Amino acid sequence: MNQEEALRILKNGHNVYLTGAAGSGKTYLLNTFIRYLKAKGVNVGVTASTGIAATHMGGITIHSWAGIGILRTASDTQIQTIIRNKQIAKRLRKTQTLIIDEVSMLDADRFELLEKVVRLARGSWEPFGGMQVVLCGDFFQLPPVARVNEPLPRFVYKSAIWNNINLKVCYLHEQYRQGDKEFLGILNAIRDATVDERVVNRLHQCRIAAVSKSRRVVKLYSHNPDVDLENERELARLPGKEYEYQMVVAGVPAIAQSLKRGCLAPERLVLKKGATVMFVKNNFEKGYVNGTLGTVRGFNEAGSPIITLLNGREIVADSATWSVEENGKILAQTIQIPLRLAWAITVHKSQGMTLDAAQVDLSKCFEKGMGYVALSRVRSLEGLRVLAFNDLALKVNEETLAFDQELKRSSDKALCELSSLPKQKINQNTTSKTYSVEKIREKHSCAYKKWTADEEASLVSGFRAGKSMVLLGEILGRQVGGIRSRLIRLGLVK
Numbered sequence: 462m463n464q465e466e467a468l469r470i471l472k473n474g475h476n477v478y479l480t481g482a483a484g485s486g487k488t489y490l491l492n493t494f495i496r497y498l499k500a501k502g503v504n505v506g507v508t509a510s511t512g513i514a515a516t517h518m519g520g521i522t523i524h525s526w527a528g529i530g531i532l533r534t535a536s537d538t539q540i541q542t543i544i545r546n547k548q549i550a551k552r553l554r555k556t557q558t559l560i561i562d563e564v565s566m567l568d569a570d571r572f573e574l575l576e577k578v579v580r581l582a583r584g585s586w587e588p589f590g591g592m593q594v595v596l597c598g599d600f601f602q603l604p605p606v607a608r609v610n611e612p613l614p615r616f617v618y619k620s621a622i623w624n625n626i627n628l629k630v631c632y633l634h635e636q637y638r639q640g641d642k643e644f645l646g647i648l649n650a651i652r653d654a655t656v657d658e659r660v661v662n663r664l665h666q667c668r669i670a671a672v673s674k675s676r677r678v679v680k681l682y683s684h685n686p687d688v689d690l691e692n693e694r695e696l697a698r699l700p701g702k703e704y705e706y707q708m709v710v711a712g713v714p715a716i717a718q719s720l721k722r723g724c725l726a727p728e729r730l731v732l733k734k735g736a737t738v739m740f741v742k743n744n745f746e747k748g749y750v751n752g753t754l755g756t757v758r759g760f761n762e763a764g765s766p767i768i769t770l771l772n773g774r775e776i777v778a779d780s781a782t783w784s785v786e787e788n789g790k791i792l793a794q795t796i797q798i799p800l801r802l803a804w805a806i807t808v809h810k811s812q813g814m815t816l817d818a819a820q821v822d823l824s825k826c827f828e829k830g831m832g833y834v835a836l837s838r839v840r841s842l843e844g845l846r847v848l849a850f851n852d853l854a855l856k857v858n859e860e861t862l863a864f865d866q867e868l869k870r871s872s873d874k875a876l877c878e879l880s881s882l883p884k885q886k887i888n889q890n891t892t893s894k895t896y897s898v899e900k901i902r903e904k905h906s907c908a909y910k911k912w913t914a915d916e917e918a919s920l921v922s923g924f925r926a927g928k929s930m931v932l933l934g935e936i937l938g939r940q941v942g943g944i945r946s947r948l949i950r951l952g953l954v955k
């Protein structure tokens with residue numbers, strides 16, 4: 462389907478999975494939809510699975526949005542702590558439409574945790590508390606990152622929630638990033654798993670491509686150490702004084718160490734005037750988020766770097782604090798300037814970008830889909846220099862091939878349904894999601910059932926023991942709303 466047809470489905474208020482090849486205009490369409498919603502006064506959560514991808518829509522990571530941070534699963538107590546944060550609880554309750562871009566990199570466990578946090582914060586039994594959910598991405602691109610000592614991540618479509626939210630699939634078939642037929646042929650051959658000798662030879666020729674000096678060439682690597690090395694090399698080439706910033710680490714040693722490892726800012730940050738940098742933290746007041754790119758214009762009297770963003774705005778990058786708290790008490794803290802060098806970036810961070818020119822090193826590819834992501838960032842073969850590639854670089858996930866056929870069929874079906882709708886019926890949030898009592902009881906076994914004396918006694922003793930309504934709801938198999946009204950009826954809360 463095309464962007465206009467997909468937009469009509471989005472405007473109808475359906476939960477949607479928006480997909481299509483790299484460069485088919487998925488993020489562009491999300492931006493159009495976000496503008497439409499904002500103009501209508503709809504409260505929209507704009508997020509993506511990575512910080513840089515979120516910046517393409519002026520959003521934040523889904524992890525920050527929902528307050529789940531680096532958690533993959535969470536106990537009830539942890540969930541309560543999250544939704545006790547007033548700012549997060551208010552955001553989750555008020556949101557009417559949630560947008561998540563680059564969902565191929567969001568793993569099923571985190572997706573399930575996210576859904577649970579949102580539902581409990583809203584005290585609802587409906588998936589995602591009844592808000593419209595728009596997922597966007599392409600499963601031929603990068604899968605979720607596999608972390609050491611964690612079970613292998615699953616694609617988000619393997620989660621039961623995916624099937625429970627009644628997604629309409631919108632598969633965009635047009636191409637906006639690449640106009641070059643030869644290049645599109647190569648990218649489609651990778652996507653369709655039909656790479657032959659001709660494709661391989663053509664990519665080998667890109668090693669000596671003379672990318673025009675007038676374009677800013679972004680260097681893409683699969684691994685962080687190569688990115689760091691390249692950035693240090695570029696920094697060394699710049700003339701001028703070096704400014705060094707050492708991270709301050711304090712608090713309980715084990716927690717402080719893990720905080721330091723998880724922090725995207727380097728322990729020792731060295732900058733010079735002219736360096737290309739990226740912010741690694743959100744600060745809405747100052748006007749940057751994790752992934753915002755810029756250049757060091759100079760340093761102020763206090764020695765803090767002054768950054769010119771791509772849109773021309775200037776920001777003084779003062780130190781920022783990352784901390785781990787428990788019950789309002791700070792257990793550990795790190796303090797650093799929230800920046801890192803960004804001449805080179807990893808392929809993971811590049812997902813979602815459109816680049817004029819890129820130099821790509823795929824010699825150490827370790828993930829199917831990685832080569833497809835890296836190569837599909839540029840608009841034409843002229844802007845592409847491929848230093849090397851290994852066997853995995855031109856492969857995509859086989860499971861995705863089969864699932865992709867299913868997605869195309871679902872998209873055709875959604876298009877047929879759309880054609881049978883009169884155009885004027887389109888209206889944001891008009892879809893009333895109806896759920897049978899049986900369906901609700903799959904999750905909340907006692908929903909709408911009469912309270913027995915025993916249940917009431919458990920409710921009262923649990924409440925007096927300080928258990929939250931959320932937890933009581935989970936224990937007694939009822940919605941938070943049901944718990945609240947019973948407590949009001951019993952005169953225990955106002």
Ligand SMILES: Nc1ncnc2c1ncn2[C@@H]1O[C@H](COP(=O)(O)OP(=O)(O)OP(=O)(O)O)[C@@H](O)[C@H]1O
Nearest residue numbers: 482483484485486487488489490599637638813815
């Ligand atoms: N309708 C349109 N009119 C003009 N330009 C467009 C349109 N749709 C997309 N583009 C441009 O095409 C390029 C690719 O679009 P976009 O980044 O939205 O693709 P995508 O499907 O999100 O790709 P990826 O899977 O890599 O994230 C961008 O430069 C975007 O601005």
Ligand SMILES: [Mg+2]
Nearest residue numbers: 487488489813
């Ligand atoms: Mg995109």
